[in-house]
Structures are given as structure tokens and as C-alpha cells.
Amino acid sequence: MVSEVNKGAPAAETTARHIEDLILEGSLRPGDPLLPEREMALRLNVSRPTLRQGIRVLEEKGLIVADPAGGRRVAPLATSITDPLVELMGSRAEVVDDYLELRGTLEGMAASLAAVRANDVDRDILTRCMARIDQAHDEADFRDEAEADVDLHVAVYEASHNIVLLQIMRALSGMLRKGVFHNREKLYARPEVRGVLRAQHRAVYDAIMARDPEAAAHAAQEHMTYTKRVRAEIIAAEARLEISLRRIEGGSIAQRR
Structure with a gap:
């Protein structure tokens, strides 16, 4: 099923918020690898530059991290215990x-x-x-x-x-x-x-x-x-x-x- 972000707010901000919601509700789990950029942009019905900006926001928050293989994945979440x-x-x-x-x-x-x-x-x-x-x-x-x-x-x-x-x-x-x-x-x-x-x-x-x-x-x-x-x-x-x-x-x- 294709998801589509809300176009009423700035696109990158809305994209980031949509992915945050997926993480919070448990649809995206800690450690889950994200789809390749092209496919993810199609699924969310946004441009690739918009997606990159949204992902950058999430990376700055520590919610998304780079994958050693070159992709991105959801960061380990839900605990502040070191x-x-x-x-x-x-x-x-x-x-x-x-x-x-x-x-x-x-x-x-x-x-x-x-x-x-x-x-x-x-x-x-x-x-x-x-x-x-x-x-x-x-x-x-x-x-x-x-x-x-x-x-x-x-x-x-x-x-x-x-x-x-x-x-x-x-x-x-x-x-x-x-x-x-x-x-x-x-x-x-x-x-x-x-x-x-x-x-x-x-x-x-x-x-x-x-x-x-x-x-x-x-x-x-x-x-x-x-x-x-x-x-x-x-x-x-x-x-x-x-x-x-x-x-x-x-x-x-x-x-x-």
C-alpha cells in the first residue's frame, strides 16, 4: 500500500513527521533498514530532494542512522540507558x-x-x-x-x-x-x-x-x-x-x- 504525506505543511517537514509517526507507532522498528531512496520517494509520493531533506531532519534527531552497507536504517530507540x-x-x-x-x-x-x-x-x-x-x-x-x-x-x-x-x-x-x-x-x-x-x-x-x-x-x-x-x-x-x-x-x- 502506498503512503502519502500531508501536502498542507512544508513537504520536507511533513515527510519527516510521517516517518516519525511510523517509528512511534511501531510500524518502523529499531534497526529496520529503509527502502532505497527512489523507492521510498515513490511510496511516500514526494520528490527525492524532499525525501533527502526529511531524512536529514531525522538523522539530526538521531532517529535515522547510516547503514554500513550504504543505506539508512531506524536507530536503536526507546531507551536512554547506556x-x-x-x-x-x-x-x-x-x-x-x-x-x-x-x-x-x-x-x-x-x-x-x-x-x-x-x-x-x-x-x-x-x-x-x-x-x-x-x-x-x-x-x-x-x-x-x-x-x-x-x-x-x-x-x-x-x-x-x-x-x-x-x-x-x-x-x-x-x-x-x-x-x-x-x-x-x-x-x-x-x-x-x-x-x-x-x-x-x-x-x-x-x-x-x-x-x-x-x-x-x-x-x-x-x-x-x-x-x-x-x-x-x-x-x-x-x-x-x-x-x-x-x-x-x-x-x-x-x-x-
Whole structure:
């Protein structure tokens, strides 16, 4: 579908505003590459000089960045947290617990709103995400299941149709994909945990599809509570294993007879 910018204001300014709107509403996502200049100008029904001026405005705002391949893409957005601070936060167990606590609240809100506001397009996307989880689970592909997990959560945020919530949760999901706060693959490597996670995702999905906001919020919050508890159990088990191994090896500094 061809988009056309509003011709009532200066063309370059209107072009920039139109692209800003696409970024804000989530149609253009952080990191998305933009179409080549000629094609984008045709899609927006503006001249190439006008498009260049509009893009320049967005580059000055830090919303569009140059691509190493020579094109342009949407800049990483929705968080002012610098990488060193994110890394520091991710290294502290108490901060990770705070992160999961926050997500529990926001996930519940997003699921509740999605149950009320999701349209047919949103519901189709949610259905495809859930199908990916089921397929990856059945094939015991825990890495793809972990990725499909994040995609389902993002689809719920989009279906909430709350722009601020969407952008905040996209930033958090980006950190989750990078394993900043915890390693999802450790959860999915455990068959018994994978089964529970799929059932919980199914509960969130079913509640949204049934347009039941209370059930959706409850299912989402229960999911995050379980994730927080299992993560703590995994960390405790790993710590006990490390102690046992050190005892066998004498802490690597004792001579064994």
C-alpha cells in the first residue's frame, strides 16, 4: 500500500513527521533498514530532494542512522540507558529480580489491554507466534522456542495499542534477546520447564483470544512469577554444583594424594 504525506505543511517537514509517526507507532522498528531512496520517494509520493531533506531532519534527531552497507536504517530507540550501565545492571542479581518484577506488572497490563483492543490483524499475528512456539516445542528446538517466546511477548505489546508501553517493552525485549538480564536458553534447555512455559504462553494467548482482560493479566503475571522463581532455582543449583566441583579439585590449589 502506498503512503502519502500531508501536502498542507512544508513537504520536507511533513515527510519527516510521517516517518516519525511510523517509528512511534511501531510500524518502523529499531534497526529496520529503509527502502532505497527512489523507492521510498515513490511510496511516500514526494520528490527525492524532499525525501533527502526529511531524512536529514531525522538523522539530526538521531532517529535515522547510516547503514554500513550504504543505506539508512531506524536507530536503536526507546531507551536512554547506556550499554555500560545495562551491562552493570545485568550483572547484579538484585537488579535482575527488579527487572522481572517490573516485567510482571507491565506484561499483565499489556495482556489485559490486548484482550480488549486486539484487532483481527493482531490476533492473526498472535496465532502465528503461538504456532511457532508449539512447533519449536514439538521439535525440541529450544533455541527457536526461546526466540518465539520473545516474539509472542512483542506481539502482545503491539496488540495493546499503547505506544508508550510498546516502546518500553520493545527495549526490554531487546535486552532479553541479548541475554542482558538472564539467559533464556538455560530455561528452555530444561524439558520440564519448557512444558510449563508453553502452557503459560498458551494461557495468555487463549485469554487474549477470548477477550478476557482479567484472565489475560493474571496469566501474564503468573508466567513472570514462575520465570523469576525458576531462574532463582537454576542459579542456586549451579552454585551448589560449583561448590561440589571445587571440593573434588581442592579449590585447584591443594595437593591431592
